[in-house]
Amino acid sequence: MNNAGVVRAVHGMRVAQTLTRLLALAIGVTCACGALAATHGHVTDLNGAPLAQAMVTLTRSASAAGATATTVFTGSAGEFSFPADAPPGALAVRLLNYRQLGGAIAAGPAPLSILMAPEANQAGTAPASAYLKDIKDPAHREALVMTCVACHQLPAPEVRAYATLLDNTPSTQTAAARELAWTAVVKQMNYVSNVEFGRAGNLVPAGDNVYSGGDPVPTGKLLAEALRGPMLEVRGYSYGAPLIVTPRTMIREFEVAAPNAVREAVPFDGTRYLYAADVSANRLFRIDTRSGAVKDYPIPGKALWGPHTLVPGADGVWVSPFFPGALMRFDPRAEQWKLWPLSQPGGPPVGLHDMSFDPNHELVSDHHGRIWFSDIVNNAVGWLDPVSGKNGEFKIPPVPGRSGGEQVYGLAMSPDRIHVWYCQLGISSFGSFNTETLKFETHVEFKSPTAGPRRMSMSDDGILYLALYGAGQLAVYDTKAGRMLGIYDLPDRASAPYATTWDPLRKVVWISTSNADAIYRFDPRSRAFGVLPLPRERGFLRMVHVDRRSGALVSSYANIVEHVRGPRMALLIDPGDGAVKVAEVAK
């Protein structure tokens, strides 16, 4: 190149730099995050073959704004691309049966080529449920899920580490010694639960009485049988159904800085904000999905409530607290709380779990303006008239042969707003209550007493979908015809399905799992399941909401209390099926 050529080249570079700066300014105006170009590339194996449906996660740098992590999935040619406004950060890829070579790499405008090596040991990519796949007796699996996964994934990394320790310790080489060791761990967990769930009062007695979870020995035996060997490896796990992710799928995770215990997250009124409950304290978080900024909204007063279940309504986010005695509502527009004390003369305080919601998963009242709820403490369905402040409730009739420990849990209202349907987690049954006649009507029992129905939802045409936590199944019940349409095995029976969410936009059911780091999609027309894998271990899910305005899914990792480690995050998900109005997301 001669001098003139150099001058032209330098001039050209300056022009390009100027254009780049102008472009950057323009993007800076329209985007919150300021990345100069979309991060994109390919994921292949060592032979150059493209790897489809790999999770590519961009974790933003600490100084950047936006989602904490953004995950996209590769297409059939192994290609991936992040939106232009994705923040700067580092990329990592996860794919079952592979491991990324070279570790995380910096995001940038140049095309990226990411290599993956085969890895039969799925530790690190398979969910906790993978370690339970070889339990032969379904009753044992159900018991462990119902007992342990109620509060944390099993086996969590700490549990696996303890199995390794037992495997390495000379004194715990016998089955009897391992049973003793696991029983001690159950005692520890019982103590933890007693402390955490007694936080509203000084309720920790001394000595052996501190254990609140019943006899630890049976669970210790089950753990000793199920968690054998060093547990450094898990092999042969598959998701159990086709993945539904596409190159358009995008999962955005928003971390809330510790300490907290994010429990549930919901959208509200088509805004760009998500609202998340902190069950460890008295507050909601408002998460700005554009900037990632988090704002606290403390509940006024000194009583400890612990926001727990959230249901969006026309007039605010309705909140049932973890500690009993009230129903509350946060008005995001006025940024104000309102609290309704719930009286229960002569009995224990009212312990809300679920509130009545409609097929759109929005709070709904009956024809008399009453909001209905499940009272897990008194095993009753209750109501509140938010105008008068009056409340009352009706105890659920005992079920012959299954009395004691009923634990009414999920609640949903029929489309005609006459019936509320409830399920009883502890005795595996569900039923209905007529809000006009004030009588209990339907009652249905699942065969297994540890099937464990938790949160449920109802479609526009009155089909009730129940997540069977212990059994790892989905029950589908026609409330109009009064008959069970089917009980379907989930793709992973140890997934601990926590909730179902009827999706009125797609006419499908979303099933959130607590132990499989995944959300399942059930299509009632084909009766087929699909899997939406999540990009993070310990994705201990509770409810999934569908944002009516955008079609995006909203959820959260619900790792409860400070003892249970794991991510504290709200999630905003575009499943990549074309149903999400991208322009409406994070508006």
Next chain:
Amino acid sequence: MKTLNCLPIIAVLLLAAPATGFAADVGLRQGLSPLAARQHCDECHAMKEARIGPPFVAVAARYAADADASVNRLALKIINGGAGNWGTIPMVANERISLEDARAIARWILQLKAS
């Protein structure tokens, strides 16, 4: 079998009493140092009663003669867990506790006999 589920436990423990703070407060109420309470040592140990693990005062008594030299050994036991001195059941590992914090907890345990 009863479950560890949070909500049935509420049924037993209900009472919307005034807030008393976070779980570490329990450890403090039971006489633990703030650091030991924050690291949840009370989950397995009490001051004077044997629970899942030995009481703190017993640990202090066992190593009293060699307290200074025992700080590091106890700190590593806190972090790595293991069995051998108090029966067959291994103590869980606490790998998230820093060596500095583990040493501080060990020093607090070992001074219990003297106090």
